[in-house]
Amino acid sequence: xxxxxxxxxxxxxxxxxxxxxxxxxxxxxxxxxxxxxxxxxxxxxxxxxxxxxxxxxxxxxxxxxxxxxxxxxxxxxxxxxxxxxxxxxxxxxxxxxxxxxxxxxxxxxxxxxxxxxxxxxxxxxxxxxxxxxxxxxxxxxxxxxxxxxxxxxxxxxxxxxxxxxxxxxxxxxxxxxxxxxxxxxxxxxxxxxxxxxxxxxxxxxxxxxxxxxxxxxxxxxxxxxxxxxxxxxxxxxxxxxxxxxxxxxxxxxxxxxxxxxxxxxxxxxxxxxxxxxxxxxxxxxxxxxxxxxxxxxxxxx
Numbered sequence: 001x002x003x004x005x006x007x008x009x010x011x012x013x014x015x016x017x018x019x020x021x022x023x024x025x026x027x028x029x030x031x032x033x034x035x036x037x038x039x040x041x042x043x044x045x046x047x048x049x050x051x052x053x054x055x056x057x058x059x060x061x062x063x064x065x066x067x068x069x070x071x072x073x074x075x076x077x078x079x080x081x082x083x084x085x086x087x088x089x090x091x092x093x094x095x096x097x098x099x100x101x102x103x104x105x106x107x108x109x110x111x112x113x114x115x116x117x118x119x120x121x122x123x124x125x126x127x128x129x130x131x132x133x134x135x136x137x138x139x140x141x142x143x144x145x146x147x148x149x150x151x152x153x154x155x156x157x158x159x160x161x162x163x164x165x166x167x168x169x170x171x172x173x174x175x176x177x178x179x180x181x182x183x184x185x186x187x188x189x190x191x192x193x194x195x196x197x198x199x200x201x202x203x204x205x206x207x208x209x210x211x212x213x214x215x216x217x218x219x220x221x222x223x224x225x226x227x228x229x230x231x232x233x234x235x236x237x238x239x240x241x242x243x244x245x246x247x248x249x250x251x252x253x254x255x256x257x258x259x260x261x262x263x264x265x266x267x268x269x270x271x272x273x274x275x276x277x278x279x280x281x282x283x284x285x286x287x288x289x290x291x292x293x294x295x296x297x298x299x300x301x
Contacts, residue, residue, distance in 0.1 A: 013143040014136065020144050021151075024075040028084060029130040031059050031070040034091075037114060037125045041100035046112050049125035050104065067129065074140050076148040079113070081126075093126070094118070094167055095148050103138040111138050118171070121264050 015025055032053045039045045057067060070090065073080040079098070080093040093115040111134040112127045130137060160245040 002109060003050070013146070013269055014139060015143060017147055017179050020076050020140075022076065024080075024212055027072045027074070027130065027133050027140075029070060029072060029128040029133070030067040031081065031292075032067065032127040033187075034124045034126045035122050036266055040116065040123045044101070046100065046102055050110055050112060050127050052143055053127045070128075072137065074137070074144055076144050076151065079115075079141065091126070095252065098141070099123070099136055101141045101145075103134045109134055111135070113141065118167075142163040210245070 001090075019025060032050075033056065035049050035052055037045050037049055061067070069084055071082045071084040071087075073082065076095060078092060078094040080089055081093070082089050093113070095119065097116045099114050099116065101113040103113065109129050110127065111130065112125055114125050116123055116125055128134075128137070169277050
């Protein structure tokens with residue numbers, strides 16, 4: 001890391017190594033913004049960026065916009081820029097991507113650093129305004145670089161690669177969480193549309209036609225419950241009384257039909273008596289006919 005703005009001598013570190021290695025140091029500042037720069041380092045590079053962002057901030061201030069306040073969390077892993085109220089991370093600048101850090105000697109409230117963006121690979125200059133802590137914040141970032149470099153030498157370069165892999169995995173996790181939330185929202189929208197499509201509008205009547213027979217009449221079903229309808233005078237119509245089954249008598253037996261019964265319909269004893277009655281009836285007719293024929297002069301003729 002390069003220190004800029006003609007610092008005469010380095011000051012001793014202000015924080016314990018454990019504070020930056022295991023935790024972080026937090027500062028409050030105003031965020032003027034970030035802008036793309038052509039080079040990853042250089043005093044003139046950051047001076048041009050500061051002038052540009054100050055001019056933009058002056059225009060926004062004249063329009064009534066205030067300079068947003070942020071919280072900086074500095075550790076050996078990088079510099080996080082958060083919303084001080086919600087603690088939402090606005091920018092996460094990993095330490096191995098920061099190439100330049102400096103505080104302005106002409107304006108002691110201003111400090112800045114250049115970081116390479118992980119997505120666009122562009123060099124962005126971040127500019128902050130802190131009335132009392134600009135130089136201290138710059139020294140804290142310098143101490144984080146010193147501790148990170150020592151840890152890099154102790155681990156033989158493996159620690160930096162591990163941090164890169166962890167950073168890539170964390171970025172992928174954030175992308176998957178965003179994608180998952182979007183898919184959940186789409187699923188909820190589809191479920192609501194399906195529920196709206198299934199519910200008929202209020203007051204609607206089903207227009208499904210009822211099945212009829214060839215005479216355009218509703219077929220009778222034995223399981224159909226007969227419900228009395230309302231008459232025109234307001235009185236309920238008496239229920240329809242179905243006629244008794246004409247195929248059976250009052251006792252539930254088949255009725256006798258003398259024209260259809262045969263000899264096999266009666267037991268043998270009754271059948272013999274009927275035969276005798278029929279023979280006697282035939283003889284009576286014969287005798288009576290003989291009487292009429294023997295005496296033609298009889299007045300009975």
